[in-house]
Amino acid sequence: MKRPASRNLTLYLALALLAGLGAGLAYSWLISPVTYTDANPALLRADFKDQYRTVIAAAYAATRDLPSARARLQLLGDADPIGELSAQAQRMLAAGEPFENVQPLAQLAADLQQGFASIQTAKPPLTEIIQTPSAEVPVIETLPLTETPLAEETPVESTLAFEQTPLIPQNPLITSTPRPTVTAKPVIGQPFTLVGQDTVCDTSLKQGLLQVILMDNRRKQVSGMEITLTWNQGEDHFFTGFKPELGNGYADFIMQAETIYSVRIVEGGSFVPNITAPTCTAPDGSSYLGGLLLTFQQS
Amino acid sequence: MSANLIKIISAAIIGVALGILYGWVIDPVQFTNLTPNLLREDYRADYVLMVAEAYHGEINADLAARRLGVLSSEAPAILVAQTLAYAQANQFTQTETNLLQELLSAMQIYQPQNSANP
Numbered sequence: 001m002k003r004p005a006s007r008n009l010t011l012y013l014a015l016a017l018l019a020g021l022g023a024g025l026a027y028s029w030l031i032s033p034v035t036y037t038d039a040n041p042a043l044l045r046a047d048f049k050d051q052y053r054t055v056i057a058a059a060y061a062a063t064r065d066l067p068s069a070r071a072r073l074q075l076l077g078d079a080d081p082i083g084e085l086s087a088q089a090q091r092m093l094a095a096g097e098p099f100e101n102v103q104p105l106a107q108l109a110a111d112l113q114q115g116f117a118s119i120q121t122a123k124p125p126l127t128e129i130i131q132t133p134s135a136e137v138p139v140i141e142t143l144p145l146t147e148t149p150l151a152e153e154t155p156v157e158s159t160l161a162f163e164q165t166p167l168i169p170q171n172p173l174i175t176s177t178p179r180p181t182v183t184a185k186p187v188i189g190q191p192f193t194l195v196g197q198d199t200v201c202d203t204s205l206k207q208g209l210l211q212v213i214l215m216d217n218r219r220k221q222v223s224g225m226e227i228t229l230t231w232n233q234g235e236d237h238f239f240t241g242f243k244p245e246l247g248n249g250y251a252d253f254i255m256q257a258e259t260i261y262s263v264r265i266v267e268g269g270s271f272v273p274n275i276t277a278p279t280c281t282a283p284d285g286s287s288y289l290g291g292l293l294l295t296f297q298q299s
Numbered sequence: 300m301s302a303n304l305i306k307i308i309s310a311a312i313i314g315v316a317l318g319i320l321y322g323w324v325i326d327p328v329q330f331t332n333l334t335p336n337l338l339r340e341d342y343r344a345d346y347v348l349m350v351a352e353a354y355h356g357e358i359n360a361d362l363a364a365r366r367l368g369v370l371s372s373e374a375p376a377i378l379v380a381q382t383l384a385y386a387q388a389n390q391f392t393q394t395e396t397n398l399l400q401e402l403l404s405a406m407q408i409y410q411p412q413n414s415a416n417p
Contacts, residue, residue, distance in 0.1 A: 009303050013310045020311035024318015034327040038339040045332040051369050052335075052346070058366075059349035062356025072349070075342070 042077030049076050050088050057085070057104035064117040069108055085109035086198040086293060094205055099221060099247035107219065110196050110295065118219065190217060192225075192268040196295035201280035208255040208277040209291035213247060214240050214265065217298045221249025226266040231259050237266075257289050270296055335370045340385065346370055347382040348395055351402040360409045363402060376406040 028034075041052055053076065060069040073081040089105040111117050192214060200211070214225050225240045240251045255261060255277040263272045272294065280290035322328075338346065347367065354363040367375040383399045391399075 009306070012303070012307050016307040016310035017314040020314020020316075021318040021321075022314070023311075024315040024320075025322050026318075027315075028319045028322025029328055034323055039330070039333045039337045039342075040339060041342055043331055043333045044335060044338075048333075048335050048369065051366070055346065055349045055353060055366055058353035058357065062352045072345070 040077075041075040044076070050091075052076060053085060053088055053105065054101075057108040060108050060111075061104040066111055066117045070112060073112075082109050082112050083198065085112070086196075087200060087202055090200050090202055090205060090211070090291075090293065093211075093246050093250075094202070099250070102247075103219075106196075106213075106295070109198070113196060190268065190298040192265045192270040192296040193299050194270065194272050194294060195297045196293065197272075198293040198295075199278045199280070200291040200293050201278075202291070203282060203288065205291055206254060207289035207291075208257065210253045210255050210261070210263075210275070210277070211291060211293045212240070212251045212253075212263065213293070213295045214249040214251075215295070215297045219297065221247045222298075223248040225249070225251075225268075227251055228264045228266055229253055229261055230264070231261045233259075255289075255292075263294060265296060268296075268298065336372075338370075341389075343370060344382045344385045344389075347379060347402075348386070348391075348399060351379070351395075351398040354402050354405060355398055360405045361411075364406065364409055364411065367406070374406075375409065376403060379403040379406050 041049070044052060053073070056069055056072045059072075060066070070081070073085075076084075078084040085105050086109050089102045089109065092102045092105070093099070107118070200209070210229075212227055214222050214227075216222050221240070223240050227238055227240070229236045229238070236253065238251050238253060240249045246252075255275075257277055259276065260273075261275040263275055264270065275292065275294075278290040278292065279287050282288055335343075335346070347370065350363050350366045353366070354360070357363075364375045367378050371378050379399060379402050383396070383403055386396050386399055
């Protein structure tokens with residue numbers, strides 16, 4: 001049997017050890033925790049991840065390098081990169097951002113979904129203004145990246161197609177000029193086909209929100225297109241373009257739970273049956289009625 | 300008595316050492332909401348390269364500068380110049396280097412819209 005003095009010493013040693021342990025933990029967790037200086041994008045705050053995705057999509061819009069975009073998205077550690085892109089696009093639309101800002105995200109999501117890069121829309125990076133003595137207005141020469149712009153939207157008198165556009169403008173006259181806005185018109189007779197059907201789980205949106213986006217064959221949104229929605233108790237008609245702040249080709253409808261809808265694009269004949277509002281799970285574990293994003297494009 | 304005191308102090312020091320070992324090595328604080336300035340250098344370089352690629356398609360210096368501003372409070376031109384040096388030291392392709400050079404040229408003459416001449 002130990003003496004009381006010896007027992008006290010053991011007790012003091014244990015207490016000193018525990019106190020030291022506590023002090024060490026407090027120092028290493030609270031006072032001077034491990035600092036990250038070599039973080040990876042997966043650890044970024046949600047809003048910075050959104051920014052990262054936006055830049056990935058913008059870079060992709062310029063390069064059409066789908067493998068790079070996919071690899072870059074993987075750095076963010078999203079379980080469903082396509083879903084995250086779509087959800088972010090929806091959040092941006094809901095926040096009132098112009099469709100032009102959202103389009104690269106939607107484009108990248110669509111291309112990832114289909115597995116290949118879609119055809120690049122003509123978007124000349126450099127516009128050269130040359131003053132000519134014979135004309136009062138400057139002649140605009142467009143230097144396309146890889147392809148000649150489509151004839152019907154080219155507001156130029158002459159087009160120079162180079163194999164490779166110089167990366168650094170050498171001419172001091174070269175300046176960036178906004179392109180004229182072209183109102184997209186559907187190509188008559190060309191059917192719209194469903195190119196994207198995405199579940200949208202976003203608590204900031206209305207429950208059961210069915211969003212429809214119609215684009216022409218150059219991926220420009222088209223307005224004034226009639227959409228018919230039918231279900232077993234009724235039918236409704238709505239048109240794209242009534243919410244231009246969300247895009248000229250945008251239209252939406254509130255779906256009811258456990259109701260099966262059919263969507264038909266009146267002009268173009270595309271028909272999508274068996275549309276139902278999905279069930280989503282909120283971060284707190286509760287279920288709520290999610291939305292759907294249907295993207296149609298003319299072939 | 301002094302020998303006991305030394306033992307107690309030793310025990311406390313051992314405890315502190317164990318605590319720091321646990322808190323720094325075994326189970327360090329996990330950060331999940333980091334800001335981009337903490338990204339590893341190669342990720343930062345890739346981010347700047349993405350901005351350069353996007354700039355090549357958009358030719359929008361203001362947008363490019365704002366995107367770079369997310370990464371660092373440094374002047375965009377300095378940031379791109381650092382990335383260009385990193386690219387040249389790490390065998391980036393010629394195309395990528397050219398894109399960064401193009402962005403650098405734009406950032407060197409870029410004037411924020413807020414500070415434009417009145």
